[in-house]
Amino acid sequence: MRRGWVLALASLTIVLVVVDLTAVTIALPDIRADLGASLAEVQWVVDAYALTLAAALLPAGVLADRYGRRRLLVIGVSIFTVASLACALAPTAPLLDLARGVQGLGASALYGTTTPLIGAVYPEGPDRGKALGIFSAVSGLAMTLGPVVGGLLTGAFGWRAIFLINLPIGAFVLLALRQRVAESRGRGHLDPPGIVLVAAALFAIIPALIHDLPWLLVAGIVLLAAFVVVERRTAAPMIDFSLFRNGVFAVGSATTLLMLAALLGAFTYLTLYVQGPLNTSPAEAGARFLAFSVAAVIGPVVIGRVLHRWPMGVLIAAGPALIAVALLVMAIPADDPWTPIMFGLFIGGLGLGAGNVVANQVGLTAPTDQVGMATGVVNTVKQVGTAVGVAVLAAPYRAGASTMLLVAAALALAGALLPLALAATRARRTVAGASPAESTDPAGH
Numbered sequence: 001m002r003r004g005w006v007l008a009l010a011s012l013t014i015v016l017v018v019v020d021l022t023a024v025t026i027a028l029p030d031i032r033a034d035l036g037a038s039l040a041e042v043q044w045v046v047d048a049y050a051l052t053l054a055a056a057l058l059p060a061g062v063l064a065d066r067y068g069r070r071r072l073l074v075i076g077v078s079i080f081t082v083a084s085l086a087c088a089l090a091p092t093a094p095l096l097d098l099a100r101g102v103q104g105l106g107a108s109a110l111y112g113t114t115t116p117l118i119g120a121v122y123p124e125g126p127d128r129g130k131a132l133g134i135f136s137a138v139s140g141l142a143m144t145l146g147p148v149v150g151g152l153l154t155g156a157f158g159w160r161a162i163f164l165i166n167l168p169i170g171a172f173v174l175l176a177l178r179q180r181v182a183e184s185r186g187r188g189h190l191d192p193p194g195i196v197l198v199a200a201a202l203f204a205i206i207p208a209l210i211h212d213l214p215w216l217l218v219a220g221i222v223l224l225a226a227f228v229v230v231e232r233r234t235a236a237p238m239i240d241f242s243l244f245r246n247g248v249f250a251v252g253s254a255t256t257l258l259m260l261a262a263l264l265g266a267f268t269y270l271t272l273y274v275q276g277p278l279n280t281s282p283a284e285a286g287a288r289f290l291a292f293s294v295a296a297v298i299g300p301v302v303i304g305r306v307l308h309r310w311p312m313g314v315l316i317a318a319g320p321a322l323i324a325v326a327l328l329v330m331a332i333p334a335d336d337p338w339t340p341i342m343f344g345l346f347i348g349g350l351g352l353g354a355g356n357v358v359a360n361q362v363g364l365t366a367p368t369d370q371v372g373m374a375t376g377v378v379n380t381v382k383q384v385g386t387a388v389g390v391a392v393l394a395a396p397y398r399a400g401a402s403t404m405l406l407v408a409a410a411l412a413l414a415g416a417l418l419p420l421a422l423a424a425t426r427a428r429r430t431v432a433g434a435s436p437a438e439s440t441d442p443a444g445h
Contacts, residue, residue: 003121005180007131010114011138013077013173016166017107018139020084021049021386022146025268026036026158026286029275034159037093043394044097045212046268047387051206052104053111054383055199057237060112061376062190069113069120070183074174076109080229087161111379120184137300140356141363143347144296147271151286183273194238197227202384206327209391243366251419252316252362253378258415259320259355259383265389266327266408269397270341277401278337290347291342299353313419319355323348327409330403351412 024031024045032042059331064072083103090096122128153161204220231237236421244250274280280288303318330344359378367375389411399406 002180003131004118005176006121008137009117009132009173009181011135011178012169013073013110014135015116016077016169016173017053017110018079018142019146019149020103020107020162020170020262021046022143022267023150023153023162024049024159025264025271026147026150026275026282026289027154028268029163029272029281030154030159031093031096032272035096038392039398040210041093041097042272043268043390045093045100046390047206047210048097048101049104049107050383050387050390051202052101053107053213054380054387056105056108056379057112057383058198058376059190059195060108061116062238064109064113064116065185066190068176068183068185069117070181072109073117074177075174076106076113077170077177079103079106081106081167081174084163084166084170088160089376092169093442103106112376114187115375117184121268136356136360139378140296140300140353141145141293143356144293144352145269147289148286148293150291151284151289153283155281155283155286172272173395179287191231191234191238193230194227194234197223197230198238201227202387206387206391209388210394212395223283232278236305239377240373243377246365247422248365249362249374252312252359252365253318253381255316255382255415256355256359256362256378257388258411258418259291259323259351260382260385260410261389262320262408262415263323263352263389264386265391265393265411266405269393269401269404270330271403272397274338274341288338288342292345292352295346295349296353299350299355299428300357302350303354303357311360312358312365313422315358316419317416319351320412321356322351322354323411324416326351327405327412329417331405333402342385 012335017169028042028045031037031045032039035041037045056234060072060076080103083099086099087096087103090099106277115132115135118131119128122131150162153165201220201223204216204223208215208217208220228241231239232241244253271285274288275282300321303315326344326346326348328344329347330341332340334340359382360375363375363378389408392411393404393408
């Protein structure tokens with residue numbers, strides 16, 4: 001088995017996962033028109049995928065460790081590919097939403113197995129660092145190029161092409177996995193009560209936000225509280241809540257959720273706006289989103305140069321602060337709305353690129369034997385953030401695109417102020433003579 005094959009296949013599978021989350025947003029106006037979908041049904045095209053991915057991500061990692069990473073990846077790619085065909089053939093919006101949910105379930109296996117597979121063939125040291133760097137770069141590039149790819153495919157062949165292109169890629173990955181990748185396992189512990197409770201909580205909270213059902217929201221919060229209680233009493237929990245005693249991890253996770261809720265939630269409705277009232281074709285919209293893609297590649301390079309020099313509180317705040325500025329810029333009235341939108345896309349790309357690097361670093365602040373769990377929590381938070389953003393920003397969008405952008409900016413600003421407030425607290429403690437070791441908030445290095 002060649003390590004290069006493992007890295008290449010892991011990178012290719014993560015491209016499938018990420019592109020199908022971001023590329024479909026540019027096609028939402030065409031999907032809505034073609035299937036006669038309501039706004040709520042269009043929301044579920046994004047949320048059904050993100051929600052099932054988020055709910056199954058942590059269990060997928062445990063199952064991969066217990067039963068075999070390659071085995072679960074093969075199962076995941078198979079589910080993802082078949083569901084992609086179902087998405088492409090869906091005659092109605094509800095069937096498309098259902099297929100997207102199944103696709104997200106398959107994507108959770110892809111997301112939960114790729115990093116451990118790389119870790120299994122690249123031992124600790126410079127080679128693993130390089131491999132994970134390449135993997136992260138490919139993932140980031142896929143996220144930023146998703147809207148461009150989606151626009152080009154939709155403009156040339158229609159929205160169904162976004163899903164059909166997955167079929168040959170999925171078939172190639174399945175064949176290569178069986179021939180080029182060896183099996184590897186870890187020490188996975190199943191937590192059925194935790195799996196059921198967290199999935200039920202998410203599947204209650206997100207629909208409650210989309211359809212404005214207070215009783216369902218309360219039920220979801222109760223289920224989430226029950227999940228916390230169960231996990232605290234379980235010998236081998238899915239999430240060890242002692243991780244959140246680390247201020248860097250706790251605040252970084254909360255900020256990541258708010259950052260992605262603001263940006264990716266806003267992007268879902270921005271694509272409806274630019275292809276609706278602004279009458280922009282999918283191909284042109286995708287091309288204009290290149291400003292976002294280019295900046296998202298620059299962002300990690302810039303933040304990487306100061307990652308070990310700036311306080312973590314400032315670093316965590318950088319991404320959502322830039323995103324807040326970007327959304328405020330896009331909300332500025334102009335004779336040509338594309339002028340502020342293009343500036344905002346570039347600033348937002350810088351914010352997302354920087355924010356993703358710091359989010360990955362947040363996962364690595366956990367103890368060595370909990371890094372896998374911590375990384376899984378951060379990845380889950382990213383998907384939950386996307387689903388929450390799409391749900392929360394629906395009502396503001398009905399009031400107008402500018403209103404939606406302002407609410408999204410407020411979410412991002414909250415994500416930036418939280419770590420800055422704790423950084424300021426740390427600074428005051430230091431001036432007062434408190435030992436840095438006494439605090440674990442994110443102002444520390």
